[in-house]
Structures are given as C-alpha cells and as structure tokens.
Amino acid sequence: MKILRKVIDIIDPIYVMEGAGVRLRRSIATQKLDYLDPFLLFDHFGSENPQDYLAGFPMHPHRGIETVTYILNGRVDHNDSLGNSGTIGKGDVQWMTSGSGILHEEMPKEPKIGVMEGFQLWVNLPAKLKMTTPRYQEIKSSQIPEIRREDGVVVRIIAGGVEGVKGAVTEIYANPEYLDVFIPAGFSFEQPVKRGHTVFAYLFEGEGIFGKFELESWENGTKAQATRLIIFGDGDVVRVYANKNSVRILLVSGKPLNEPIARYGPFVMNTDMEIQQALEDLNKGTFVK
Numbered sequence: 001m002k003i004l005r006k007v008i009d010i011i012d013p014i015y016v017m018e019g020a021g022v023r024l025r026r027s028i029a030t031q032k033l034d035y036l037d038p039f040l041l042f043d044h045f046g047s048e049n050p051q052d053y054l055a056g057f058p059m060h061p062h063r064g065i066e067t068v069t070y071i072l073n074g075r076v077d078h079n080d081s082l083g084n085s086g087t088i089g090k091g092d093v094q095w096m097t098s099g100s101g102i103l104h105e106e107m108p109k110e111p112k113i114g115v116m117e118g119f120q121l122w123v124n125l126p127a128k129l130k131m132t133t134p135r136y137q138e139i140k141s142s143q144i145p146e147i148r149r150e151d152g153v154v155v156r157i158i159a160g161g162v163e164g165v166k167g168a169v170t171e172i173y174a175n176p177e178y179l180d181v182f183i184p185a186g187f188s189f190e191q192p193v194k195r196g197h198t199v200f201a202y203l204f205e206g207e208g209i210f211g212k213f214e215l216e217s218w219e220n221g222t223k224a225q226a227t228r229l230i231i232f233g234d235g236d237v238v239r240v241y242a243n244k245n246s247v248r249i250l251l252v253s254g255k256p257l258n259e260p261i262a263r264y265g266p267f268v269m270n271t272d273m274e275i276q277q278a279l280e281d282l283n284k285g286t287f288v289k
C-alpha cells in the first residue's frame with residue numbers, strides 16, 4: 001500500500017535583508033526552521049520595486065554546500081573565482097557545487113516585462129564531499145524537460161523524474177527532486193517520492209489542498225494559500241489538489257544526511273574547527289584551492 005504523505009508543518013516566509021541590501025522572503029534558515037535536512041536555506045527573491053534587489057550579492061565565498069538558483073523572470077548576472085561568468089535568465093537554473101570553495105557575485109537585473117522573481121535553495125553536502133572540487137551546472141530553460149498533461153497540469157523537471165522523464169540536473173549527492181508544477185483549478189497532481197526523504201512544497205501562486213485526503217473528500221486535506229512552505233511527513237506519495245484556484249508549487253525532495261552541522265554565513269561544515277579553517281583560508285588568500 002502506498003502511503004500518502006501528511007502535512008506536518010506550514011511555514012510563513014519572513015522578510016530578511018541579504019547581500020548588499022536585497023529584500024527577500026526566507027523560509028528555511030530562520031528562527032522557526034533552521035535546517036530541513038539536507039536543505040539549509042530557501043529564499044524567494046523578487047519585487048515590483050527594483051530597489052529591493054538591484055544591490056545584489058557582490059563577491060562572497062561559499063564552502064561545503066550546493067546552491068540551486070531558479071529564475072522565473074528577469075535575470076541574474078554572475079561571475080566567480082573559477083573564471084565562469086554568465087547570465088541566469090528566465091526559466092534557467094544554475095546548480096553550483098561550492099565544495100572546497102568559490103567566490104562569486106550574483107547580481108539580479110530588471111526584466112523587460114513583468115516582475116523579477118526567482119528562488120535559491122541550499123543543499124548540504126555530506127562530510128566526505130565538503131571539500132570536493134567546485135562545479136557549475138548551467139541549464140538553459142529550453143533544456144529543462146516539460147510535461148504538459150491533457151488536464152492542463154504542467155511540470156518542469158529541474159531534477160528527479162516524472163512519468164519516466166528525467167530532469168536536467170543529475171549526479172547530485174542528495175538525490176534531489178526539484179519540480180515546478182502548475183495545476184489548473186479542479187485538477188490534482190500526485191508524485192511518488194522516496195520513503196525517508198525530506199519533502200517540501202513551496203506554494204508561490206494560488207491556493208491548494210495538500211496532504212492525506214481522498215479526492216472525493218478533499219475537505220479533509222490541509223488547505224494552504226500562497227506564499228507558504230509546506231512540509232510533508234514520511235510516505236510514498238505527495239498529493240495536491242487545486243480546488244477553486246490554480247496552484248503553482250516547487251516540489252522539492254532530498255535524502256537527509258543526519259550529520260552534525262556547523263554553519264557560519266555562507267560556510268556550512270560539520271565542526272566549528274572547519275569553520276575556523278574556512279575563515280583562516282579566506283584571510284590568508286588560500287580559500288580558493
């Protein structure tokens with residue numbers, strides 16, 4: 001018997017100032033939710049007012065983590081200590097493995113039409129890969145497989161798989177799944193997930209029913225409105241139903257590491273000593289290996 005996953009918590013994102021003065025909504029790495037193993041941070045940026053993001057994220061270091069940036073609209077210009085530079089545009093994804101260390105700059109820019117909007121997720125690396133060689137995977141929007149079902153459900157598969165279609169990002173230790181799912185009003189979406197993996201949905205448009213319920217008695221499910229981060233308990237399947245309004249979510253899952261964490265800003269290691277080492281490397285100019 002497949003077990004539907006229940007909703008065990010719903011998080012209201014809080015506004016924080018980050019970088020050189022970017023106002024964004026954060027739902028992981030807050031007082032309420034410090035860590036959702038293996039996910040260390042989840043930010044939703046973008047605003048109608050460019051002053052909320054144009055200051056951007058000037059040169060800063062990372063060690064011990066992976067960052068996943070997904071742009072819905074507008075763009076982020078970036079360059080780094082490995083000599084990479086480029087633009088993450090509308091619908092594009094950048095999956096960055098900082099490993100032993102990178103220094104990079106991420107600068108959001110105004111879109112020609114509409115409002116700048118995007119997301120950044122931090123995925124923890126296991127102890128044995130904290131000091132791995134840094135790596136970038138840049139995935140253009142056109143390379144992201146998209147499933148358009150007859151009922152109007154649209155799924156963009158950034159990582160993981162849906163109905164036998166594989167996502168664009170592979171070979172990530174946490175074996176993550178990262179889907180962008182649109183469900184029209186009156187329809188539902190179900191996704192098998194691995195037992196024991198951490199699963200959350202980030203509801204950024206509309207209103208839906210989540211968790212353990214039968215479609216004919218959807219009132220028994222958990223109702224949530226944008227913008228919320230919805231955390232699921234263990235099980236095999238995630239079910240979402242869009243009742244009167246359409247729904248758009250990011251559905252994210254990954255394998256928990258169950259390892260100690262020591263975090264200090266952009267460094268996430270296993271011990272305080274490793275954090276000290278990162279700071280020392282940065283001061284001595286030996287941070288980038």
Ligand code: FE2
Pocket residue numbers: 057060062067104106
């Ligand atoms: Fe960064």
